[in-house]
Amino acid sequence: MKNCPQCGQPRLGEEFKCPSCDVFYSQLDELLYEEQQKQESQTLKGAFKRICAAEDRSQAVRDELKTLWRNTPLKTKIVIWTVIAFVFVLVVPIF
Numbered sequence: 001m002k003n004c005p006q007c008g009q010p011r012l013g014e015e016f017k018c019p020s021c022d023v024f025y026s027q028l029d030e031l032l033y034e035e036q037q038k039q040e041s042q043t044l045k046g047a048f049k050r051i052c053a054a055e056d057r058s059q060a061v062r063d064e065l066k067t068l069w070r071n072t073p074l075k076t077k078i079v080i081w082t083v084i085a086f087v088f089v090l091v092v093p094i095f
């Protein structure tokens with residue numbers, strides 16, 4: 001659809017919604033928009049945005065880290081723990 005279904009204003013660039021009435025230009029645009037939001041929520045940029053928007057930022061950071069850790073594959077976790085263990089073993093005898 002090239003025009004807004006509500007006010008009839010022509011579509012602007014890559015917008016999914018009409019800027020004046022906040023209505024999607026078509027059902028496809030709605031799907032694309034949701035997909036974009038979903039993808040953004042999985043990126044660091046999306047996490048950063050949520051942290052900035054949160055009232056309690058330190059709580060938001062903790063929540064994001066928790067989600068990040070939950071989404072980390074087991075293999076990656078094992079690698080991280082191994083690295084930490086190695087650093088620990090190497091550093092501790094010095095003190």
Ligand SMILES: [Zn+2]
Pocket residue numbers: 004005006007008009018019020021022023
């Ligand atoms: Zn409109």
